[in-house]
Amino acid sequence: MHFPRTFVNLLLITLLIGCIHPAEETTTEQIRTEPKTINDLELVLKASKASYKPGESITLELIVTNKGNEAFKETFRSAQLYDFVVEKDEKEIWRWSHDRMFAMMLTEFALEPQESVTYKETWDQKGDDGNFVESGKYNLVGILKTHPETHSFLIVIEIRD
Numbered sequence: 001m002h003f004p005r006t007f008v009n010l011l012l013i014t015l016l017i018g019c020i021h022p023a024e025e026t027t028t029e030q031i032r033t034e035p036k037t038i039n040d041l042e043l044v045l046k047a048s049k050a051s052y053k054p055g056e057s058i059t060l061e062l063i064v065t066n067k068g069n070e071a072f073k074e075t076f077r078s079a080q081l082y083d084f085v086v087e088k089d090e091k092e093i094w095r096w097s098h099d100r101m102f103a104m105m106l107t108e109f110a111l112e113p114q115e116s117v118t119y120k121e122t123w124d125q126k127g128d129d130g131n132f133v134e135s136g137k138y139n140l141v142g143i144l145k146t147h148p149e150t151h152s153f154l155i156v157i158e159i160r161d
Contacts, residue, residue, distance in 0.1 A: 033153035040068030041111075045142040045152040052159050054135060058123040060084050060096075062142030062152060066111035073110045076145055079103040082119040083143040087154075088136060096121050098128045125159060135159050 032046040041064060048059040062082055066072045080102040086094040111117065119142070127133050136159060142152040 031155055031157075033155055036151075036153050037067055038150050040066060040070075040072055041144070041146075041150060042067045043142060043144060043150060043152040045140065045155055047140055047155050047157055050157055052125070052157060054159055054161060055125055055132060056159075058125065058140075058157065060121050060123060060140060060142065062119045062144070063116055064111070064119075064144055065116040066113055069113055071110060071112050073108070074146055076107040076109055077104075077147060078145075079105060079107050080145050081107065081109060082145060084121055084123070085141045085143065086123060086133075087139045087141070088133070093127045093133055093138065094123060095128060096123075133159065135161060 029050075030046050030048060031050045032044055035042045035044050037043075044063045044065075046061040046063065052058055062084065064082075080097060080100075084096040085092055125133050138157055138159065140155045140157060144150040
């Protein structure tokens with residue numbers, strides 16, 4: 001097969017530029033907590049990765065699994081079933097439910113044995129005050145709004161340039 005000289009030259013230049021200025025490495029592997037089991041409910045919190053650039057979206061997932069041999073049933077005090085919280089230096093910075101309204105009604109929650117449900121939200125790195133957070137390490141927690149609340153183990157992420 002014969003390629004035009006211009007195409008070959010462009011290909012070589014592209015390869016050379018790639019070698020001189022390699023793309024910055026970023027981790028795309030998800031991080032997750034160890035499972036936390038309370039009353040046959042297992043909670044696992046996942047984040048899209050461990051390190052982020054300022055302003056980059058952070059995807060959070062709370063996976064709730066019934067590890068028991070019987071159906072798990074609970075009545076929640078409102079339509080809110082879950083929440084996510086971000087903390088820095090033991091101070092709450094962001095809460096997913098901040099400024100959200102939930103119906104004040106009893107809400108049935110049920111999971112059959114070995115059944116799972118996943119709650120997924122995105123944090124835009126803004127605090128509840130609407131401003132972007134600074135670089136540093138943050139703790140992420142997933143919450144199932146049982147009474148009392150059931151918290152996942154926390155994930156530590158870092159925001160850095």
